[in-house]
Amino acid sequence: MGDATLLRQELRHLLRRVADALGRAGRSVLTADKYEHYLKYHASTGCEHPPMTEAEFWRDYHAWQDDNPQGRCC
Amino acid sequence: MSTSYGPPSPGGAGEPTPAGPFTGTTTATAGDRPPAALDPEVLEREDRRWTPGKIALWVAIALVGALGWFMLAIARGEAVNAIWFVFAAVATYLIAYRFYSKFIENRLVRPDDTRATPAEYKANGKDFMPTDRRVLYGHHFAAIAGAGPLVGPVLAAQMGYLPGTIWIIVGVILAGAVQDYLVLFFSMRRGGRSLGQMAREDLGVVGGTAAIVATLAIMIIITAILALVVVNALGESPWGVFSVAMTIPIALFMGVYLRYLRPGKVMEVSVIGFALLMLAIIAGGWVAENAAWAEVFTLERTTIAWGIIIYGFVAAILPVWLLLAPRDYLSTFMKIGVIGLLAIAIVVVRPEVTAPAVDVFASRSDGPVFPGSLFPFLFVTIACGALSGFHALISSGTTPKLLEKERQARFIGYGGMLMESFVAIMALVAAVTIDRGLYFAMNSSAAVTQGTVEGAAAFVNSLGLTGVNADPAMLQATAEAVGEESVVSRTGGAPTLAVGLANILAQLFGGGGMMSFWYHFAIMFEALFILTAVDAGTRVARFMLSDSLGNVFPKFKDTSWRVGAWLTTAIMVAGWGAILYMGVTDPLGGINTLFPLFGIANQLLAAIALAVCLTIAAKRGSFQYLWIIALPLAFVTVITVYGSILKIFSPVPAVGYWAQNSAFRAAKASGAETFGTARTPEAIDAVIRNTFIQGSLSILFVVLAVIVIVTALLRTAQAFAHRGDPEHPSRHDTEDPYRPAEMYAPAGLVASPPEKELQRQWAEYHRAHPRPRRHSHG
Numbered sequence: 007m008g009d010a011t012l013l014r015q016e017l018r019h020l021l022r023r024v025a026d027a028l029g030r031a032g033r034s035v036l037t038a039d040k041y042e043h044y045l046k047y048h049a050s051t052g053c054e055h056p057p058m059t060e061a062e063f064w065r066d067y068h069a070w071q072d073d074n075p076q077g078r079c080c
Numbered sequence: 081m082s083t084s085y086g087p088p089s090p091g092g093a094g095e096p097t098p099a100g101p102f103t104g105t106t107t108a109t110a111g112d113r114p115p116a117a118l119d120p121e122v123l124e125r126e127d128r129r130w131t132p133g134k135i136a137l138w139v140a141i142a143l144v145g146a147l148g149w150f151m152l153a154i155a156r157g158e159a160v161n162a163i164w165f166v167f168a169a170v171a172t173y174l175i176a177y178r179f180y181s182k183f184i185e186n187r188l189v190r191p192d193d194t195r196a197t198p199a200e201y202k203a204n205g206k207d208f209m210p211t212d213r214r215v216l217y218g219h220h221f222a223a224i225a226g227a228g229p230l231v232g233p234v235l236a237a238q239m240g241y242l243p244g245t246i247w248i249i250v251g252v253i254l255a256g257a258v259q260d261y262l263v264l265f266f267s268m269r270r271g272g273r274s275l276g277q278m279a280r281e282d283l284g285v286v287g288g289t290a291a292i293v294a295t296l297a298i299m300i301i302i303t304a305i306l307a308l309v310v311v312n313a314l315g316e317s318p319w320g321v322f323s324v325a326m327t328i329p330i331a332l333f334m335g336v337y338l339r340y341l342r343p344g345k346v347m348e349v350s351v352i353g354f355a356l357l358m359l360a361i362i363a364g365g366w367v368a369e370n371a372a373w374a375e376v377f378t379l380e381r382t383t384i385a386w387g388i389i390i391y392g393f394v395a396a397i398l399p400v401w402l403l404l405a406p407r408d409y410l411s412t413f414m415k416i417g418v419i420g421l422l423a424i425a426i427v428v429v430r431p432e433v434t435a436p437a438v439d440v441f442a443s444r445s446d447g448p449v450f451p452g453s454l455f456p457f458l459f460v461t462i463a464c465g466a467l468s469g470f471h472a473l474i475s476s477g478t479t480p481k482l483l484e485k486e487r488q489a490r491f492i493g494y495g496g497m498l499m500e501s502f503v504a505i506m507a508l509v510a511a512v513t514i515d516r517g518l519y520f521a522m523n524s525s526a527a528v529t530q531g532t533v534e535g536a537a538a539f540v541n542s543l544g545l546t547g548v549n550a551d552p553a554m555l556q557a558t559a560e561a562v563g564e565e566s567v568v569s570r571t572g573g574a575p576t577l578a579v580g581l582a583n584i585l586a587q588l589f590g591g592g593g594m595m596s597f598w599y600h601f602a603i604m605f606e607a608l609f610i611l612t613a614v615d616a617g618t619r620v621a622r623f624m625l626s627d628s629l630g631n632v633f634p635k636f637k638d639t640s641w642r643v644g645a646w647l648t649t650a651i652m653v654a655g656w657g658a659i660l661y662m663g664v665t666d667p668l669g670g671i672n673t674l675f676p677l678f679g680i681a682n683q684l685l686a687a688i689a690l691a692v693c694l695t696i697a698a699k700r701g702s703f704q705y706l707w708i709i710a711l712p713l714a715f716v717t718v719i720t721v722y723g724s725i726l727k728i729f730s731p732v733p734a735v736g737y738w739a740q741n742s743a744f745r746a747a748k749a750s751g752a753e754t755f756g757t758a759r760t761p762e763a764i765d766a767v768i769r770n771t772f773i774q775g776s777l778s779i780l781f782v783v784l785a786v787i788v789i790v791t792a793l794l795r796t797a798q799a800f801a802h803r804g805d806p807e808h809p810s811r812h813d814t815e816d817p818y819r820p821a822e823m824y825a826p827a828g829l830v831a832s833p834p835e836k837e838l839q840r841q842w843a844e845y846h847r848a849h850p851r852p853r854r855h856s857h858g
Binding site: 029031032033034035036037038041043044047048060061063064065067068069070071072073074075076077078079080 | 203205206207209211212214215218219222223224225226227228302306338339343344345346347350399400401404405408409412413416464468470471473474477478609612613616617619620622623639640682
């Protein structure tokens with residue numbers, strides 16, 4: 007009885023970890039985590055002024071993309 | 081998935097040129113910082129360490145591969161099962177990746193992990209950004225793989241399954257993946273410069289200019305033919321038109337949602353978008369069932385072509401956030417999801433192959449799907465998946481700016497292309513598991529099938545293929561099962577692939593009742609990629625055009641000049657739009673005459689990319705291993721030049737554009753009202769015009785490519801003549817200067833024990849030195 011509960015807990019824990027890892031992988035591949043990377047980058051430059059907010063970052067990024075199109079292949 | 085990067089260097093100006101300990105691949109460090117590279121001796125020991133377990137593993141992989149190839153190529157009698165394709169392909173990829181790409185890395189590429197990559201020394205938080213190698217693999221794959229590897233193998237299935245399978249697998253190992261890997265590496269060494277810029281620097285003005293013009297022309301033809309595939313898939317299909325059209329409002333909604341409602345919630349909006357997409361497919365079924373609505377969405381192919389032309393123009397000038405970015409999320413979401421799903425489905429369902437290993441059309445040049453003999457036309461029909469020049473535009477310019485470490489180029493470049501090849505194999509499996517009679521009825525042009533089930537059945541049966549039978553009732557039943565008016569002459573590959581996918585996926589989920597859903601799901605999936613490629617391609621081409629025009633009229637260099645942007649966009653859209661319209665209205669059937677041109681264009685671009693790589697490798701002094709590049713370059717040059725010569729000079733009208741042109745001109749001169757498949761005087765004029773354009777394009781492409789190849793060979797010969805003198809101008813090295821790396825990350829998918837140990841040292845170092853303060857303008 008106790009063992010079964012423990013096993014179920016373990017299993018649930020494992021499933022959650024797998025789901026989390028998949029979610030993170032999915033976010034990365036979609037480039038959904040671009041802002042987090044920007045924050046890390048911003049911190050590493052040691053720049054004095056505060057980083058852009060999430061909304062500002064995406065506006066800035068899309069404005070930049072307008073002038074720097076990335077190809078998509080056939 | 082943590083990105084294990086260290087502090088990006090401020091880049092450029094203040095960085096002293098390293099000397100002493102930094103110049104070799106040593107483990108020397110600045111202060112207490114761990115080394116940025118594994119000790120070469122440790123690396124070599126890892127490579128050479130053959131434990132019994134490792135040997136057993138590789139022997140097992142080799143045996144599985146050999147069994148797969150045996151069942152596909154030699155065993156006869158019983159029907160072949162699709163699972164053998166998976167075994168043969170995956171085992172061969174693994175062996176090629178482990179041994180051949182490693183050989184190329186050690187002998188020709190010689191990466192140096194002590195050297196900072198552009199992502200590190202030019203980091204800007206946008207296009208230059210060190211990116212986790214596993215994530216980058218996903219990005220790179222999503223950028224290179226589109227509808228191309230799904231379409232070519234379907235058309236090539238007319239020759240049987242074996243020629244296509246061999247070319248896809250052997251081609252990728254020796255040619256396609258080599259090209260992607262080398263272009264990626266050489267571009268990375270040059271700060272992520274584009275193929276055109278590399279050509280200009282390493283080949284000089286003439287070769288460079290020819291390369292840029294060829295790239296532009298090839299982009300136009302490729303965009304046009306991809307768009308033609310969509311038009312053919314949507315023609316007279318209210319369900320398809322409705323669901324694909326709905327992707328536009330869905331993407332617009334996603335764009336607005338991301339900008340104004342929930343900025344940055346990309347995963348959330350992608351899930352919502354995907355749900356809406358599924359709803360659009362289901363709603364498409366309701367539209368098709370309702371007579372009034374079906375009428376509204378049943379469009380002529382010419383109307384759809386105009387729709388795509390207008391769409392292409394608008395999409396390319398709209399801001400990225402509104403349409404392109406959100407649709408790209410949907411497209412990536414679908415791409416990774418569906419390809420994974422398909423791989424699982426093939427393994428679980430294990431469909432039986434209906435096509436012969438080698439069909440009679442492999443040794444003839446009058447195949448109904450596309451004309452021409454196996455050599456060279458198989459090799460141009462399957463471009464994407466085996467060797468695709470277009471990838472050079474992603475492998476230079478985009479991906480090299482994201483690599484953390486030089487040694488990762490093998491995993492991303494070579495490994496990424498192997499995955500695309502696997503997609504092509506799956507598309508081939510889908511095409512060779514559907515009924516053979518159905519395959520020919522779907523892929524023969526309406527000019528020969530009359531577009532009716534009776535006409536198609538009569539035509540397919542007249543081909544005299546053993547064991548192949550088409551009967552009108554079966555064709556009608558298939559159309560009904562997939563929820564279409566008709567499946568006859570649905571050329572272009574996409575509908576055939578959709579039927580194949582629907583067959584396989586319906587056996588896994590939903591059964592026969594879900595056939596129509598899966599069919600339209602597959603059509604939507606392909607249309608999504610193609611529309612993304614169309615407007616991204618138009619944007620890229622437009623910038624290339626303004627850049628080139630800017631050399632003559634400086635005003636065009638100003639990217640914020642709206643009139644210039646619209647004008648150049650209009651020129652590019654007019655270019656591919658005209659070819660698209662020509663293909664749609666072509667009395668000879670369109671796709672079967674144009675597709676060889678698509679393949680030739682794509683392969684010529686590959687020849688250009690390989691020629692540039694050859695020159696660069698020669699300048700580096702790697703003469704002993706130049707054959708690694710010379711081999712695929714020679715092959716693709718022979719294929720494309722011979723293919724072009726046939727298209728230009730062949731006296732067989734079905735094969736040669738000019739032979740067709742003069743046959744129709746002679747008919748017109750003799751006052752004929754109808755000729756061949758052209759049933760009106762206007763159709764005769766159309767053929768004369770179309771073959772003239774196609775023939776001229778063939779000449780243009782081959783001339784430009786030959787200029788580039790000859791220039792590259794001359795430069796290579798010059799470099800060879802001065803092989804003893806690395807300081808000679810002909811050996812001039814165009815790499816960015818060496819900068820020491822200040823970060824570390826493993827090279828492959830899984831980190832080896834020494835790599836893990838070094839990663840641990842770096843993690844410790846970063847704990848001890850949190851948030852380095854640097855002076856920079858971030």
